[in-house]
Amino acid sequence: MSILHDGYFTSGLDGDPELAEALRGEMRRQQDGIELIASENIVSRLVLEAQGSVLTNKTVEGPPYGRYYGGAEFADAIEALAIDRARRLFGCRFANAQPHSGSNANAGVFLGLLKLGDAILSMNVAAGGHISHGHPATLTGRDYKIASYGVNQKTERIDLDDVRDLALRHRPKLIVAGGSAYPRAIDFAGLRAIADEVDALVMVDMAHFAGLVATRLYPDPFPHAHVVTTTTYKSLRGARGGLVLWNDDGLTKKINAGIFPGVQGSVMLHGVAGKAACLGEALRPEFRNYNRAVLDNARALSNALAAAGLRIVTGGTDTSLMLVDLTSRGVTGDVAAAALERAGLAVNKNLLPFDWRPPESPSGLRLSSNAGTTRGLGVGEFQSIGRWIDQVLRSPNDALMILAIRDEVRELCRRHSIY
């Protein structure tokens, strides 16, 4: 009796037609539509291969060159490569490349550096913060006392006077900056001065602007933050996973223990290889050109939408992402996102600062130039995307018009094929 079915080691997806069909559908979806969701990007063939490699078979625990299991020489080399490249890319002394995700990187840092019940001051989700920074529905929201800052109602930007008042009132042990829907540059030096006043540490979560930091197109968090976290699949255009970066050796043991065994078990080595791959790509000169184009394209899109009469939160962006206020069009974020998806434009609905509507049906959309820039779209194309978005928002129920835009989107995508 055979213990393995035919083709176990030789046939790939042909051996599972049901799964293959869904994957082909996803490939077609990615090829035929324009991805404007800020948490996504399009990885290189190299990153795809690294993440789909035989490393899936290998289990290791602990740091490179200090593993619990044997047979780790190549695992060690791969993880050391990821760490070394992360340190070089961001100009910092230490890195942990093991976090399975951005949320795990944050949870590990909290666990390593804080005590149960310590206070954290972070940005609230309504103002653009991320849920892993202490939202009540997460473990971090249960284990620590969370105080949150927002943005100023007039400027829609972080107001350091407000942050300072909250810090003096709540005496946090950690101040967190960086979010998932904050489009502007953050004053890291200002936050550090506040943290020093109350004897807190500063953590910057740069998931959405790590690529810009790496290429010096955004303020550098490092001289000011004690610890920096990021995902590696958004602006870094790589593996699904996270990174933790820091400079003070006094934090090393605590941070590493917070990640493992604090919040994770064995290493997802295929992901670590994908991180090594994307960090290597980010060290190449082309990555700076890419990030310049990301900024140019984001501004082109934001300007096109503003010229069509849509209000952009804060009036523009310093990053790849922007928030669009739909109030003047009398359409909600959920309805807009569904109509745009029919036109081949993938976006996500998003709360605006001081939004009075619920998260399921908020007043805004979040857009990003990250993925479109990777497939080679330029300023002219992003201006067209702005015009299409404007048209769809004017008549989200006009099926014929949406079909016509769908055709134009498909045609543009054909000229900018992926893989």
Ligand SMILES: *Cc1c(COP(=O)(O)O)cnc(C)c1O
């Ligand atoms: C996306 C994101 C995360 C979470 O990453 P996951 O990989 O989904 O856990 C954390 N922080 C910020 C700021 C993010 O944008």
